[in-house]
Amino acid sequence: MSVCEGDAPLFDTDNDTQLFLRRLELFSSVYTIFHRYMCVLICLCGVTVNLVHIAVLTRKQMRCFAVNSILSVMATCDVVIMTSYFIYIIRFRIIENEETTLGYSYGWLVFLLIHVILSIALHTIGLYLSVVMAYIRWIALDRLDSKWIRTRPVGKVFLCVSITVFALSIPTLLVHEIVPFDAFVNETDAIAIARNITYYTVGLIPQATEHSCRLFKINLWLTGIIFKVIPCVLLFGLTVALMHKLSETSRKRIFLLGEKRKKMAMDKTTLMLIIMLFVFLCTELPQGALAILNAMYTSDVHTYIYMNVGEILDLLSLINCNVGFVLYCCMSSRYRITFRRTFWLPASTAATALSANFKRFSLSM
Numbered sequence: 001m002s003v004c005e006g007d008a009p010l011f012d013t014d015n016d017t018q019l020f021l022r023r024l025e026l027f028s029s030v031y032t033i034f035h036r037y038m039c040v041l042i043c044l045c046g047v048t049v050n051l052v053h054i055a056v057l058t059r060k061q062m063r064c065f066a067v068n069s070i071l072s073v074m075a076t077c078d079v080v081i082m083t084s085y086f087i088y089i090i091r092f093r094i095i096e097n098e099e100t101t102l103g104y105s106y107g108w109l110v111f112l113l114i115h116v117i118l119s120i121a122l123h124t125i126g127l128y129l130s131v132v133m134a135y136i137r138w139i140a141l142d143r144l145d146s147k148w149i150r151t152r153p154v155g156k157v158f159l160c161v162s163i164t165v166f167a168l169s170i171p172t173l174l175v176h177e178i179v180p181f182d183a184f185v186n187e188t189d190a191i192a193i194a195r196n197i198t199y200y201t202v203g204l205i206p207q208a209t210e211h212s213c214r215l216f217k218i219n220l221w222l223t224g225i226i227f228k229v230i231p232c233v234l235l236f237g238l239t240v241a242l243m244h245k246l247s248e249t250s251r252k253r254i255f256l257l258g259e260k261r262k263k264m265a266m267d268k269t270t271l272m273l274i275i276m277l278f279v280f281l282c283t284e285l286p287q288g289a290l291a292i293l294n295a296m297y298t299s300d301v302h303t304y305i306y307m308n309v310g311e312i313l314d315l316l317s318l319i320n321c322n323v324g325f326v327l328y329c330c331m332s333s334r335y336r337i338t339f340r341r342t343f344w345l346p347a348s349t350a351a352t353a354l355s356a357n358f359k360r361f362s363l364s365m
Contacts, residue, residue, distance in 0.1 A: 004213035010297035011304060021304055028308040035311045036093040039318060043086035046322045050075045050082070053325040056339050069154045070133045071324055077122040078321035084115045085318065103199025109178045112202060120227065121162075121169045123317060127231035127284065128161045134238035141245050168226055171219045175208040217295055224291030232288045235280060279323050283316040 011017050056062060057072040091108060104112075178200050208216040290313075294301040328335045 004209065004216070004298045006212045007299040008297055010293065010300035024304065024308045028311070032311060035315065036089050039089050039315065040086065040094070042315075042318045042322070043082040043089070046082045046318065047079050047086070049322060049325045050079045052339075052343075053328070054079070056335060056342050059338050059342060062335070062338055066136050066154050067133055070129050070136075070158075071328075073154070073158055074126045074129050075324060077126045078324075081119050081122050082318060082321055084118055085314070088112070088115050103181065103201050106178060106180075106200050109200050109202055113173065113176060113178070117169050117173050120172065120223070121165050124165045124227040124231070125158075125161055127227075127235065128165070129158065130280075131231055131234045131238060132157055132161075134235060134242055138238060138242045138245060141242075141249055165227075168222065172223060175205055175216055175219050176202055177205045179203045213298055217298060220291070220295035220298065224288070224295050228284070228288035228291040232280075232284050235284075239276065239280070275327060276323070279320060283320040287313055287317075 011021065053075045054072050057068045057075065062068045063072070088111075092104075092112070179202070180198050180200050204213075204216060208219075290301065290305060294306070329339070
């Protein structure tokens, strides 16, 4: 059934296209069996490691720098996202009963709407905070005395971003509604009893589907451009600019001072940024492209793409929630030392000595 009547088709009806779509549907039917359990594992591990991440980043020696404060806020957003997704996947994908087939109780659909809005908003906040973090690092390479390096502006930036994103998320909530319907259920006991039960489902409000879903598509354009395309473009541009400046600064240091050890440290930072960029490209750019396609070809994108690969996109987003901890552990000596001290693990003498070399770098990773 078409989501929007009279919508322009994205796919044609030739045999090759239909074969591809059938294979995509087959893949989805097989993958969905494993998806729910992988996501449960990722959410449980992700919440744990992000809580550890927050504990380390909020230590006195770590939280004095803006980048670390931003990362701790992003980790907090990730914890909320994964906790909400964990509840969603358990209730809506793993627990299967008669109610799951027919509909859900009103309370669970209220949770579902809150889960969707909260996940979209917090993920978008994380994207824009990534942009701010890249900007701070870019500025700091030229001006170590910049006010952006310290934590004071971080709270104001987070507040402004959060208010804006949540305000722009309101239309997504308003175009959906919880719709009741009566289900005729047979209960088998000693005697077969038939009764009517009111279940609920989520649908679009009538106004959103009028005039070929004009109102709904306006909302899709709004969220697609502001929540996906703009942060994707900004983060891509800033990351490329930052990598270029890091490389340029490293060459100047070697030419003027011949500091080989600093070059090694700077190369680690560059490598980490390359990994961050790669993860960003894999997880966010496809979703940005799909967001625009969804606004243009709503029915086909919803029916053939989101219904079949939506779970893959969810998996990529969950993986992205765990990247910060892994990269920090691999790339930052200061972080590893703070981690050991926070959780009372023995630190080697070499690691302790190495930490002193990092104290003068305010944005060391």
